[in-house]
Amino acid sequence: MQAHNTQLPEHIRNAFHASDDQPQRLGACWDYGWKVGSVVFAQAPSPNRAVWSARVREKLEVEQLRISQPIRSTDSRFINAGWRATTFLEGEPAARADEVVAAALRLDSALQHVALSDALRDVDASDPFSVADHAAWSRDPAAAVMALFGKGAGDRGFEATQRRTRRSMAMRMVDQLAPRLVELDVDVQVCHADMLATTVFQGTQVPGVCDIVGVARPYGYSAAxxxxxxxxxxxxxxxIVHRFAHVEHFAQMVARAAIYRLVLHGIHPEAKSNSSSKLEQACTSLIRGGLPQ
Incomplete structure (x- = not known):
């Protein structure tokens, strides 16, 4: 998550040979970056992940998908002083869930050919997204989540109270989801951990993908x-879980995705308590009608 009030420095524009056009603030799918001409500038809080994404997207070709291409600075780097640049794709996010899921499956097919790095396989204790992912895919997610949520349990103050409320809901949902889980003995590959938020639509054009957030999970997890x-x-x-039931282990991967979002909701420092109700409602619907008994 980016600081939304950060201005685009002039030296960054110059480093990536940006035009003289007036910068235009963009939304969440572009990490609240700045559009200058046909280039989007955004801060890269995790430079290693940003460089990985750039290297993958630079060579990636996906059937029926537009992929935003990284732009190198004058010294051929993908990151300059904490900023990255990518090509702008026309379009906006849209409530076209089935199309995004189908596009994610095409993306996963292309990502099967991308080598898995140790950074994607290993947990990064400093990264809440990585921590949440590994907890959700552990052998005993309920125990892993309980251990994570136990940290800071004695803290006081308004923010601590809000955090405990979020964690209480998340733990309750995890306890209901965990008994439905089956351990999957399948190969993992590179997947995209934020497909819905980074996909844009424009008229009759094929969907566009603004970024790729790497994660090492089974084929189809991007879609799940x-x-x-x-x-x-x-x-x-x-x-939607039943409509894509032809994808192997789809319901199980959706359940793991739900736990991932629940854990992230409980541990991310910028998580918002007002989103708890929608998350809980989605989990309840999944438990009642989307998962086999």
């Missing part, structure tokens, strides 16, 4: 996570 996120955003219901 997009499906659950669409439930949270109320762009679909639990029936």
């Amino acid at each position: 996570l997009a499906a659950f996120d669409s439930m949270v955003m109320q762009a679909s219901g639990e029936a």
Whole structure:
């Protein structure tokens, strides 16, 4: 998550040979970056992940998808003073859940050919997204989540109270989801951990993908996570899980995606308590109608 009030420095524009056009603030799918001409500038809080994404997108070709291409600075780097640049794709996010899920499957097919790095396989204790992902895919997610949520349990103050409320809801949902889980003995590959939030649509053009957030999970997880996120955003219901049941282990991956979002909701410092109700509602719908008993 970016600081939304950060201005675009002039030396960054010059480093990536930006035009003289007036900067235009963009939304969440572009990390609240700045559009200058056909280039989007955004801060890179995790330079290593940003460089990885740039290297993958630079060579990636996906059937029926537009992929935002990284732009190198004058000294051929992808990151300059904490900023990155990418090509702008026309379009806006849309409540077209099934199309995003189908696009995610095409993306996963292309990402099968990308080598898995140790950075994607290993947990990064300093990164809440990595911590949440590994907790959700652990052998005993309920125990892993309980251990994570136990940290800071004695803290006081308004923010601590809000955090405990979020964690209480998340733990309750995890306890209901965990008994439905089956350990999957399948190969992992590079997947995209934020497909719904980074996909844009423009008229009759094919969908566009603004960025790729790497994660090492089974084929189809990009789609499963997009499906659950669409439930949270109320762009679909639990029936989406059944519509894509032809994808192997799809329901199980959606359940893991739900736990991932629950853990992140409990541990991310910028998580908002007002989103708890939608997250809880999506999990309840998934438990009642989207998962086998």
